[in-house]
Amino acid sequence: MVSCRQNNAQRIVALDERAEDLGLKPGMGIADARAMYPDLEVVEADPDRDQLLLESLADWCDRFTPLVALDGRDGLFLDISGCAHLFGGENAMLAEILRRLTHQGFDVRAALASNPGMAWAAARYAKGDCNVSPGQEETALAPMPLAALRLEEKTRVGLESVGLRHVGALIGAPRAPLARRFGRKLVTRLDQALGVVEEAITPRLPVAPLSAERQLAEPIGTREEIEQLVLILARTLRQDLERRGEGARRLLLSLFRVDGTVSRIAVGTSRPQREPLTVAKLFHERFSALEGSLDPGYGFDLVRLSVTVTAPFEVEQTDLAEGPACEKEEFSLLADRIRARLGEGAVLVPVLAESHLPERRARFVPFGKEVAGKEATGPAEKIRPIRLLEKPEPVEASAEVPEGPPLSFRWRRALYRVARAEGPERLASEWWREDEPGPTRDYFRVEDMEGRRYWLYREGLYGEKTAPRWFLHGIFP
Amino acid sequence: MARMAMAQEKLFALRREIAKIEGNLPERFAAPEAGAGSEAVLRHYGRLASGAGFSVTGAPRLDSALGGGIPRAALTEVSGRATRDSGAVCGFALALAAIVSRTGAGAQSARPILWICLGDMLSEAGFPYAPGLGSFFGLAPDKLLLARAGRLEDALWAAEEAARLGSFSATVLELRGNPAKLDLTATRRLHLRAREAAQPVLLIRHSAEPEPTAAPTRLLVSPAPSSLREALAGPLPRSIGPPAFAATLSKSRTGKDGTFVLDWNSHDFAFQERWPAGERRIVRESGREAQNPGHLAAASFNGPDSAPAARTRLALRPERRRAG
Numbered sequence: 123m124v125s126c127r128q129n130n131a132q133r134i135v136a137l138d139e140r141a142e143d144l145g146l147k148p149g150m151g152i153a154d155a156r157a158m159y160p161d162l163e164v165v166e167a168d169p170d171r172d173q174l175l176l177e178s179l180a181d182w183c184d185r186f187t188p189l190v191a192l193d194g195r196d197g198l199f200l201d202i203s204g205c206a207h208l209f210g211g212e213n214a215m216l217a218e219i220l221r222r223l224t225h226q227g228f229d230v231r232a233a234l235a236s237n238p239g240m241a242w243a244a245a246r247y248a249k250g251d252c253n254v255s256p257g258q259e260e261t262a263l264a265p266m267p268l269a270a271l272r273l274e275e276k277t278r279v280g281l282e283s284v285g286l287r288h289v290g291a292l293i294g295a296p297r298a299p300l301a302r303r304f305g306r307k308l309v310t311r312l313d314q315a316l317g318v319v320e321e322a323i324t325p326r327l328p329v330a331p332l333s334a335e336r337q338l339a340e341p342i343g344t345r346e347e348i349e350q351l352v353l354i355l356a357r358t359l360r361q362d363l364e365r366r367g368e369g370a371r372r373l374l375l376s377l378f379r380v381d382g383t384v385s386r387i388a389v390g391t392s393r394p395q396r397e398p399l400t401v402a403k404l405f406h407e408r409f410s411a412l413e414g415s416l417d418p419g420y421g422f423d424l425v426r427l428s429v430t431v432t433a434p435f436e437v438e439q440t441d442l443a444e445g446p447a448c449e450k451e452e453f454s455l456l457a458d459r460i461r462a463r464l465g466e467g468a469v470l471v472p473v474l475a476e477s478h479l480p481e482r483r484a485r486f487v488p489f490g491k492e493v494a495g496k497e498a499t500g501p502a503e504k505i506r507p508i509r510l511l512e513k514p515e516p517v518e519a520s521a522e523v524p525e526g527p528p529l530s531f532r533w534r535r536a537l538y539r540v541a542r543a544e545g546p547e548r549l550a551s552e553w554w555r556e557d558e559p560g561p562t563r564d565y566f567r568v569e570d571m572e573g574r575r576y577w578l579y580r581e582g583l584y585g586e587k588t589a590p591r592w593f594l595h596g597i598f599p
Numbered sequence: 600m601a602r603m604a605m606a607q608e609k610l611f612a613l614r615r616e617i618a619k620i621e622g623n624l625p626e627r628f629a630a631p632e633a634g635a636g637s638e639a640v641l642r643h644y645g646r647l648a649s650g651a652g653f654s655v656t657g658a659p660r661l662d663s664a665l666g667g668g669i670p671r672a673a674l675t676e677v678s679g680r681a682t683r684d685s686g687a688v689c690g691f692a693l694a695l696a697a698i699v700s701r702t703g704a705g706a707q708s709a710r711p712i713l714w715i716c717l718g719d720m721l722s723e724a725g726f727p728y729a730p731g732l733g734s735f736f737g738l739a740p741d742k743l744l745l746a747r748a749g750r751l752e753d754a755l756w757a758a759e760e761a762a763r764l765g766s767f768s769a770t771v772l773e774l775r776g777n778p779a780k781l782d783l784t785a786t787r788r789l790h791l792r793a794r795e796a797a798q799p800v801l802l803i804r805h806s807a808e809p810e811p812t813a814a815p816t817r818l819l820v821s822p823a824p825s826s827l828r829e830a831l832a833g834p835l836p837r838s839i840g841p842p843a844f845a846a847t848l849s850k851s852r853t854g855k856d857g858t859f860v861l862d863w864n865s866h867d868f869a870f871q872e873r874w875p876a877g878e879r880r881i882v883r884e885s886g887r888e889a890q891n892p893g894h895l896a897a898a899s900f901n902g903p904d905s906a907p908a909a910r911t912r913l914a915l916r917p918e919r920r921r922a923g
Contacts, residue, residue, distance in 0.1 A: 410756075411753075452764055452766050453711065453744070453766065456760060456761060456764055457744065459760065460746050460757050460760070463753060463756065463757070464746065464747070464748050464749070464753050464757065465749075468746055468747055468748065469744060469745070469746050470744075470745040470746070470747070471740075471741070471743065471744060471745070472727070472729035472740045472743055472745070473740065474729060474730070474740050480728070480730075483729075483730055484728060484729040484730055484740065486726060486745060489744065505731075505734065506728060506730040506731035506734060507686075507725075507728055507731045508686070508689065508690060508693065508727065508728055508731040508732050508735055508736075509685070509686065509689065509724055509725035509726065509727055509728055509731075510725050510726055510728035510731075511725040511726075512721070512722060512725065512726060534683075536683060541824065542837050542838070542839055543837075543839075544838060544839050567839055568839075569824065569825060569839050571824075572821075572822055572824075573687070573821075573822035573823045573824040573825065573843060573845075574683065574684065574686060574687065574822045575686060575822070575825070575839060575842070576686075596725065596728060596731070597685060597686035597689075597724065597725055598686055598690075598731075598842065599686055599687060599689065599690020599691070599693070599694070599735055599842040599844075599863065
């Protein structure tokens with residue numbers, strides 16, 4: 123029943139009520155405790171797992187408010203401003219949170235206050251009522267021990283050594299000497315707990331600009347039900363998006379499972395969207411891709427759809443006859459659906475750049491991310507392969523004359539005998555881009571005996587320090 | 600004798616029935632002259648089957664074997680024997696796409712091509728290279744969408760969705776080998792989608808064994824030695840001319856088959872057939888040239904000499920053809 127940790131000696135770090143009743147205390151050596159009670163059950167502490175548990179708990183608390191912050195290793199801050207009325211008032215909300223967490227098997231303490239410092243203190247040290255209403259901070263704080271102020275160990279010990287054992291003693295004491303002796307932090311902590319100084323919590327997740335959610339009395343689990351709900355939520359969101367004149371570029375669907383696990387599913391769009399059917403379609407593809415990995419367990423009882431990234435929505439007047447604009451819309455929608463199903467970066471478009479190096483001349487960027495820059499124009503395009511290997515592959519080639527085209531080459535363990543060759547086309551490296559320019563390349567178009575056409579190059583020149591090497595870079599039709 | 604005739608009659612009736620289902624008049628088998636069978640109206644699935652859904656490839660013998668050209672609203676299979684032939688196979692498929700996109704409806708508003716690559720084809724055969732695609736097949740960089748799929752199901756899904764959308768000029772699905780899931784049902788689905796949207800779907804299969812397919816057209820493509828580059832003063836020795844393919848028609852609507860050696864004309868976007876005799880001549884010629892020590896150094900291309908030659912060829916060709 124006791125968890126413990128290696129601290130040069132095995133010591134108790136946490137213990138349950140029954141162990142407490144036996145008179146054991148945190149910090150006690152395990153050996154001592156064992157000597158007193160030989161049948162103790164000791165569990166090794168696992169801080170990483172504890173942290174994960176706390177984070178999953180924070181995820182779960184997302185259902186109450188989007189502003190959830192982690193507090194050290196064992197606490198959570200929930201900013202419920204503006205959310206309490208959804209759960210029937212602050213006290214009802216607190217009771218609901220406690221009830222649900224207790225059902226999940228956690229030993230929880232919670233408090234409600236107008237600032238994080240006070241709530242922290244009340245949750246840990248308040249006797250009786252845990253709801254501190256604004257203005258009552260001083261009376262609530264006064265009887266609490268100094269630990270309630272979130273002080274450093276050294277400061278606390280120092281204060282206690284001069285006889286200040288309760289917060290009440292500090293509140294009445296003159297400020298200046300305290301600050302001089304124990305540092306500004308003490309005063310700040312005191313002010314924070316009293317609500318004189320604002321303290322902000324750091325939410326774990328960025329707050330979505332827009333979100334819509336649906337609490338369900340009966341948990342749902344099937345894909346059809348979830349998709350139906352997504353459609354309903356998207357309809358709600360559309361009104362908000364229309365009011366703001368925006369469209370969604372990224373959407374996040376949070377599925378809160380009954381037992382506390384939260385699944386998040388995101389989809390991106392290449393142009394702002396607000397049409398519910400489109401959104402539902404994108405999630406449909408996402409669900410198809412996730413097939414199997416989304417475990418509904420006992421069902422989801424809260425579904426939230428949030429717009430995490432918005433962009434201005436341009437309303438375009440469409441032609442009665444379907445014009446190119448309409449087609450473009452169709453393409454981006456299809457691309458989005460393919461992306462939702464095959465993963466981000468599954469749809470690529472080529473972008474040309476001003477460069478004479480083949481691999482820099484054209485590259486692929488994810489659809490929707492291409493920058494509409496000026497079209498790279500150069501001199502008339504030379505003869506270029508239709509496929510370019512991602513990385514030039516080294517080949518063993520033999521040439522008849524040192525600077526000439528290869529006679530034969532071996533690529534991927536197959537021998538190709540060159541029947542005809544054209545070249546060389548000499549491409550030097552771009553010294554203005556690189557600190558250390560690469561070797562010069564001589565490109566040859568070659569055709570083998572069967573008629574396969576390849577683009578080979580020789581890197582480096584004869585007579586230099588390193589011997590030239592041959593590479594295969596592209597394939598011609 | 601009478602029984603034989605009866606059986607013949609029955610056979611013809613059945614053939615007619617099958618042809619009706621497949622949206623093809625039996626008269627077509629004989630590859631009629633243009634306009635001969637155009638009065639016949641065929642319907643399948645409530646849609647009017649247009650007889651003009653073919654794009655002429657430019658090689659008359661191939662066109663007649665195909666029954667009028669490459670079908671625009673159908674699945675067409677282009678396969679190659681080995682992965683190392685990928686350049687020729689891809690090039691042929693893209694050439695077909697270029698032909699179709701230039702002749703079909705909506706040819707004016709040039710539509711993009713969706714190219715779906717399955718698995719490791721991109722690392723195996725390289726990424727499509729926009730400058731080359733532009734110069735060989737007139738495919739502008741903004742007219743290409745590349746999708747890569749890890750699983751065949753996803754690739755087929757993407758191809759079906761794209762075909763259903765019907766806004767692409769062609770959908771290209773590229774894969775390797777003979778996956779078990781790409782069976783008659785899968786190809787039939789693709790073909791139906793293509794037919795409904797009146798949009799071609801090209802299935803590129805590298806190193807594939809021929810197996811039953813629902814595609815009405817299947818071509819087996821392998822590379823062919825190219826002809827010599829034409830210059831003002833005749834063919835340039837030891838030069839590499841336009842892309843050349845050896846295409847074997849292994850399945851077609853007309854039931855004809857044959858092997859065609861085709862040169863791709865990237866200016867007219869059409870194939871030109873090389874007669875087998877001519878092909879032999881070129882091979883012999885190039886072989887002889889290779890033994891000639893006078894031409895040991897390769898002709899430089901795109902240098903001051905050959906670049907104008909490539910351009911002049913465009914203007915000269917029609918005249919010469921008229922003269923000949």
